[in-house]
Amino acid sequence: MSIEWDLVRRLPATAAAAVVPVFAGEGAEQVSAEFLGAVGFGGGVGQVLVVPGLGRAEVLVGLGPRERVDGGVVRAAVAEAVRAVRVGSLAVVVPEGVAGPVGVRAVVEGVLLGGYRFGGYRGDSGDVGVQRVDIVVEESAEARAALAVGQVLGSGVLLARDLVNGFGGLTGPEGFVERAWAISGETGVGCEVWDAHRIVDEGLGGLGGVGFGGGARGPRLVRLTHAPEGALGSVALVGNGVVSGAGRRGDMAGAAVVLAAVSALAVLDCPLRVEAWLPVASSVGEGASGGRVGEVVRLRGGTGVEVLSGGVEGQLVMADVLALAAEGAPGAVVDVAALSPAVGAALGEGVAAVQGTSAGLVESVRWAGGRAGETVWPLPVPSRGGARRVGADVVAGERRGSAVEGGGFLSGFVPAGVPWAHVDIHGVAVAGGDRGGWVRGATGFGVRTLVELLMAPLAV
Structure with missing residues (x-):
């Protein structure tokens, strides 16, 4: 656009x-x-x-x-x-x-x-x-600056919408990767891409099990790095890009939102070092697995996860990549994913959930959402269930249908002492019709919240 x-100063003729x-x-x-x-x-x-x-x-x-x-x-x-x-x-x-x-x-x-x-x-x-x-x-100078910021943020939201709306039909993991490389060239953000074989070699059993063997449409892991000179701190962002069902493009909205946010942060000269990890895959079609019921999936760091029910591909992938992102010892970790279908029913229309291990970071996310015009509401982090099978440490899919299941499972994959927040956008990633700033299709919810969060002094 x-x-x-x-x-x-006045209406032009x-x-x-x-x-x-x-x-x-x-x-x-x-x-x-x-x-x-x-x-x-x-x-x-x-x-x-x-x-x-x-x-x-x-x-x-x-x-x-x-x-x-x-x-x-x-x-x-x-x-x-x-x-x-x-x-x-x-x-x-x-x-x-x-x-x-x-x-x-x-x-x-x-x-x-x-x-x-x-x-x-x-x-x-x-x-x-x-x-x-x-x-x-x-x-005024302030109004001119606001004009520029509005263009950057608005364009970022539209980028996220395009990525989600086009995923599957026009693009798959390969199209997402191409867009990431293009943004790297436009903004100077560093870009690295792991293919399916590298993913398996690195011990990412959750991501490696989703669509492995799918060639160009097999899993990919995109790593973006915004590294300003004299950075005032560091943050790791993780966005889920795994589509776990036919026609469910909204599943990968987390990756689209994080990619668009990093692009905007680079243009706005964010003073923090931002490292984004974006797993992208489709568990639909030949070669897809994603963790069958009854399997024990080995994730990054060796954690064995017993799969109790279907539809947990996103949780397994995000746990894998969160563990990887935390290895860089960032000052905080924030992930964005459409994981828990019950979030929309629990919080109402237009509200995302935030869970986390740091009350300060959770409150910062809520504040940033309010400033951006995107309502984000805190939910508790439940404890994880113990495994029942030999070789497994934890279970996935124990609380299917719960609004807090996603954050509860992921909480154990970020080391103690690293502030972490999980933003669940399941109920707001896709709109059924036009209303306010939303149009039918992908909303881009979360782009402006992340930018507001990281352009302000970060409280953890």
Whole structure:
């Protein structure tokens, strides 16, 4: 999505449509109160009214009560407005009461997220056609900086969406690897890729058992490294990229989110050393295993895992790679994965879960999600069950159907003393329809949370 952006002091005459914010119950200068009442527009959150005009269309967007409006409300409202009109040039007014930089970033993200359409299968551009956006706001250096940050973060979310939406049909592990190499070339992030044989040689029995023998579509492990000079600390990120069922592209959203976040962090000059480990594979088709029920799978470090039920491929792979990532003694480890289907039912629509061994890190993730407009809620970490078979140390699949099963299993694979947080995005990785900044398909949830987390002083 290529868009020309600018900050302006007043609505330009050249804009084909103008997005005008309206607070609940306060009306709008552009149309009469009688007309708004007749069409039932009261300025409520999510309301959009397109008023055609001779010069340009006026797109009124409801923000709700003035005292409750923040950047997240503005982002969602602008996203709804972008979907309501298909024009080449758009002007968006930052509402009163919202700080200029906050409003500018929210507008940029709203345009990008709301205007996204995946065009991979149709061969089109994948967006709704906006080519120029003028943001009406008091110009300042801070507002200009917010404009740049909004573009980086919005583009990162779209990258994650493309990776998930295209996985399986257009790409597989090989396509993901190609994208990782391309991002490495664009951003200077270091990139290393392990093939299936290297994975097995390194003792990654969980990842090695998923799709081994599948040739180009066999398992891969992508390692990305952002290493700024004089780094202020280090963090390891792990993102699950294993698809464990036909049509379940959302399973690999964790890897897509982490890849996109690292790309954005590099562009924004994150002061931390960030090492990302991204296992990518499909356990669907010939050669796939992923841990059959009753098997004992040997993971990195020699831990034997007895598989009690199906559908635990993601847990086995993430445990493998978490153990590997922790060997580098990072200051903290954060993983993102769509592991536990019950998370969505337990927490409600639009909420991800976070579990961890460090209360400070868990709270930092929750705070970062709130700042990014992505709600993340803490859940407890249960104890792991003991193995029943000779040669096994722990079991996987003991709590199938539980919202805390993923984090409970993974908790034992990060050494004591290394702060760790697990973000489960199962209920938010894919949207069934358009709402606010989400469009049908992959959401890219987690990209902005990770960037907010690592661009701020990290509390563990």
